[in-house]
Amino acid sequence: MKKYLFYTACAVFIAALVGAGQRFPKKYKNSLSEYGFFTGALARLQPAANVLPYDLNTPLFTDYAHKQRFMYIPEGKQAVYNDSAVLSFPVGTVLIKNFFYYQDERKPENGRRILETRLLIHEENGWTAIPYVWNDEQTDAFLEPAGETKSVTWRDSKGTKQTISNYQIPNINQCKGCHISGKSLMPIGPSARQLNGLYPYAEGTENQLVKLSQLHKLSNLPDLEKVPRLVNWQDASASLDARARAWLDINCGHCHNPKGPASTSGLLLDIHNTDPKALGIMKTPVAAGKGSGGLLYDIVPRQPDKSILIYRMQSTDPGQMMPELGRTVVHREGLELIREWIRQMPAQ
Amino acid sequence: MKKLLILLAVHLPWVAFAQKQVQKQLQNQFIMVKSGDTIHLDKGFFELEGTLWLDDKQDVVIKGKGKDATVLSFKNQTSGAEGIKITNSRNITIEGLTVLDAKGDAIKVQQTEGITFRHTKTGWSGKPKKTNGGYGFYPVNCQKVLIEHCEAVGASDAGIYVGQSKEIIVRNCKAWHNVAGIEIENSLHADVYDNEAFNNTGGILVFDLPDLVQKKGGFVRVYNNKVYENNYPNFAPKGNIVAKVPQGTGLLILATNNVEVFNNRFVNNISIGTGIISYHMTEETIKDKEYYPFPDKIHIHNNYFERPMVRATSKGRMGMMFRFKLKFGKDVPHILFDGIHDEQRTEKIQLCIRNNTNQSFADIDAANDFKNISRVLAKYNCELPALKPVTLATSR
Numbered sequence: 001m002k003k004y005l006f007y008t009a010c011a012v013f014i015a016a017l018v019g020a021g022q023r024f025p026k027k028y029k030n031s032l033s034e035y036g037f038f039t040g041a042l043a044r045l046q047p048a049a050n051v052l053p054y055d056l057n058t059p060l061f062t063d064y065a066h067k068q069r070f071m072y073i074p075e076g077k078q079a080v081y082n083d084s085a086v087l088s089f090p091v092g093t094v095l096i097k098n099f100f101y102y103q104d105e106r107k108p109e110n111g112r113r114i115l116e117t118r119l120l121i122h123e124e125n126g127w128t129a130i131p132y133v134w135n136d137e138q139t140d141a142f143l144e145p146a147g148e149t150k151s152v153t154w155r156d157s158k159g160t161k162q163t164i165s166n167y168q169i170p171n172i173n174q175c176k177g178c179h180i181s182g183k184s185l186m187p188i189g190p191s192a193r194q195l196n197g198l199y200p201y202a203e204g205t206e207n208q209l210v211k212l213s214q215l216h217k218l219s220n221l222p223d224l225e226k227v228p229r230l231v232n233w234q235d236a237s238a239s240l241d242a243r244a245r246a247w248l249d250i251n252c253g254h255c256h257n258p259k260g261p262a263s264t265s266g267l268l269l270d271i272h273n274t275d276p277k278a279l280g281i282m283k284t285p286v287a288a289g290k291g292s293g294g295l296l297y298d299i300v301p302r303q304p305d306k307s308i309l310i311y312r313m314q315s316t317d318p319g320q321m322m323p324e325l326g327r328t329v330v331h332r333e334g335l336e337l338i339r340e341w342i343r344q345m346p347a348q
Numbered sequence: 349m350k351k352l353l354i355l356l357a358v359h360l361p362w363v364a365f366a367q368k369q370v371q372k373q374l375q376n377q378f379i380m381v382k383s384g385d386t387i388h389l390d391k392g393f394f395e396l397e398g399t400l401w402l403d404d405k406q407d408v409v410i411k412g413k414g415k416d417a418t419v420l421s422f423k424n425q426t427s428g429a430e431g432i433k434i435t436n437s438r439n440i441t442i443e444g445l446t447v448l449d450a451k452g453d454a455i456k457v458q459q460t461e462g463i464t465f466r467h468t469k470t471g472w473s474g475k476p477k478k479t480n481g482g483y484g485f486y487p488v489n490c491q492k493v494l495i496e497h498c499e500a501v502g503a504s505d506a507g508i509y510v511g512q513s514k515e516i517i518v519r520n521c522k523a524w525h526n527v528a529g530i531e532i533e534n535s536l537h538a539d540v541y542d543n544e545a546f547n548n549t550g551g552i553l554v555f556d557l558p559d560l561v562q563k564k565g566g567f568v569r570v571y572n573n574k575v576y577e578n579n580y581p582n583f584a585p586k587g588n589i590v591a592k593v594p595q596g597t598g599l600l601i602l603a604t605n606n607v608e609v610f611n612n613r614f615v616n617n618i619s620i621g622t623g624i625i626s627y628h629m630t631e632e633t634i635k636d637k638e639y640y641p642f643p644d645k646i647h648i649h650n651n652y653f654e655r656p657m658v659r660a661t662s663k664g665r666m667g668m669m670f671r672f673k674l675k676f677g678k679d680v681p682h683i684l685f686d687g688i689h690d691e692q693r694t695e696k697i698q699l700c701i702r703n704n705t706n707q708s709f710a711d712i713d714a715a716n717d718f719k720n721i722s723r724v725l726a727k728y729n730c731e732l733p734a735l736k737p738v739t740l741a742t743s744r
Contacts, residue, residue, distance in 0.1 A: 145376065145379050145380075146372045146375045146376045146379060147375070149397075149426075149427075166426050166427070168398075168427050171375055171379065171401070172379055173378070173379060173401035173402070173403040173433075173435075174399075174401065174428075176403055176404075176435075177401070177403075177435070180435070180436070183436060183459070258561075261435070261458060261459075263561050264458070264488050264489055264511065264512055264560070264561060266559035266560050266561065277559060277635045277636070278559070282633070283559060284559075284587065284589065284632055285587050285588060286511075286557065286559075286560065286589075287453075287482060287483065287486075287488070287505070287509075287511065287588075288482070288585075288587065288588060289452065289453065289481060289482020289483065289504055289505050289585065289588065290478060290479055290480070290481070290482065290504055290585045291452075291482075291585075292585045292586060292587030292588055293585065293587070294478075294585045294586040294587065295586065295587050296586060296587045297587070308587060317451060318425055318426060318427055318428055318429055318451040318452065319425075319429055319450070319451030319452035319481055320452070321429075324428065324429045324452075325427070325428065328426070328427075
């Protein structure tokens with residue numbers, strides 16, 4: 001009986017704790033539908049006027065989730081081109097990223113399950129990132145500042161059943177953890193090099209930067225030959241080095257750059273880094289702890305299995321794996337690409 | 349008994365669910381807390397599954413009911429690489445709690461001006477092992493760091509680690525069963541005093557490493573500490589610089605300039621009571637042109653040294669050095685200098701050693717394959733100006 005009382009007391013105490021939740025600033029809408037980014041049934045993600053779909057040449061890996069991206073740029077405003085960082089989007093811009101899984105990747109028409117929509121909102125005093133979690137009925141998504149974990153199951157392109165029991169929808173600080181640059185939050189994806197590629201718009205296929213420019217949503221776009229282009233990491237016609245650096249740029253470079261939170265490690269994996277030591281070649285780790293896996297250097301040319309970079313990419317232990325957030329399983333294809341890149345590196 | 353089992357069966361899943369709610373509730377509080385507020389953590393053992401992350405806050409206190417009363421356990425952590433993480437903030441205090449069994453580092457604080465840890469403990473349960481997290485207290489890229497009355501146990505790198513930071517005080521702390529008890533790395537203006545570092549592999553480390561954003565540390569004072577029996581076998585995963593620290597190290601100064609070491613008790617550290625070495629001793633190449641690999645302006649005075657008549661460690665590269673090159677036998681000197689000087693400059697490294705109880709010394713001439721080991725201390729009997737104390741006037 002005493003035990004029972006104890007458990008009841010625990011339950012009451014915890015319920016009281018949970019009940020005491022505070023509210024997030026009301027300026028952010030409670031549900032995704034309230035923004036009016038989409039028309040018709042929300043789950044179809046049919047963009048409204050001024051909402052434009054886009055893709056990246058090489059996207060971030062997120063547990064094999066598919067992503068559908070949109071940008072909303074307010075009427076009469078323009079982003080400004082630059083060749084090295086994310087485009088300078090005007091205040092009022094919202095980047096909308098939807099994460100979903102097909103029931104069966106071989107048959108997309110069988111339907112999909114959208115798990116979350118992340119918004120990056122450009123306000124007067126900077127960007128804000130906020131997560132919305134979709135309901136099981138797929139009718140709407142709701143603001144969830146503390147994030148969520150979900151279980152998800154699908155059949156992959158080979159028909160194999162896949163399950164992720166701990167899919168992580170980030171809390172707003174985790175959003176920032178990746179999106180921080182210097183002291184401010186910034187978008188990661190839509191740079192000129194990432195957008196410089198074709199997109200199959202309803203009206204016809206077009207280069208995404210050209211399209212933005214035609215719609216008067218982008219100014220100062222130079223001739224396309226002068227615009228850098230990140231290769232698609234899966235494009236077998238591109239060089240191995242270009243593919244590997246593209247993969248590292250988007251998956252690691254958002255933290256591992258001179259202004260990112262991982263700059264303290266001295267390991268810089270963004271596309272702009274040209275210093276081989278900072279890229280990890282024969283570089284000793286600084287604060288890797290057990291993440292070193294007992295290995296001595298971040299990259300040992302020709303020897304992926306002696307490279308800490310590979311060790312951390314193939315780990316799923318939260319204390320060792322890289323990236324730290326955004327995945328719970330290994331990106332097997334990305335891992336193979338980086339292995340091959342290291343394997344073919346000239347010896348020191 | 350049967351009744352109890354049924355009760356357990358009914359309630360355990362629910363308790364687990366409730367813990368998940370506690371996680372969410374706490375994380376929500378960390379997100380919503382306003383300037384000037386205190387987040388109160390109740391008494392109890394809380395199992396958390398993800399990092400508790402505080403970002404972009406000012407004047408916030410995270411307060412438990414005492415380090416033995418409020419325990420946050422991350423044993424079943426599934427996301428995030430830290431127990432508690434604090435970023436881009438100002439004037440944050442953590443006090444009265446324990447962070448246990450984090451998957452990665454226990455408490456990491458980055459880009460924060462004004463961070464205080466008080467009566468807080470970080471640790472990993474069980475025997476010290478290489479799968480424990482790297483750092484207990486881990487402020488990096490911070491300014492005005494105060495760590496007092498804290499305890500750090502079981503870190504596979506450093507229990508109390510301050511890296512690439514400025515204006516630091518570590519005092520009245522205890523560090524044991526870590527690879528490094530207390531480490532100040534690439535950090536400027538640090539006072540480390542009234543601490544106890546014992547049963548670590550190395551008690552206190554003052555390091556400057558290459559290839560980092562904050563290049564230069566220094567102006568570090570280490571005084572009034574009890575540094576004893578740091579003879580724990582090194583359990584750091586290879587690759588980490590501390591994996592090279594020999595078992596039995598009291599204090600090790602690596603490539604840092606302007607370090608004053610006084611009034612400490614270095615007792616029963618079997619390999620190196622106090623060591624002064626350059627980065628070349630790590631046998632790693634240096635490509636960082638802005639990095640200066642030599643220690644300089646090191647002042648070691650008024651300390652007490654004592655060690656039993658036993659051999660230094662025979663483990664690792666340094667153990668091999670003791671066995672095959674230095675051959676001190678059981679008469680190991682308390683103070684060891686690698687003797688590597690900067691060939692690029694004419695004046696020698698400034699190293700002053702004076703007025704220590706039981707002081708004994710060796711310049712091991714590492715640059716010349718240990719050929720001219722000298723145990724003569726006379727030429728180091730000099731004095732350097734006292735370094736200024738660190739003050740942490742808070743800016744608001």
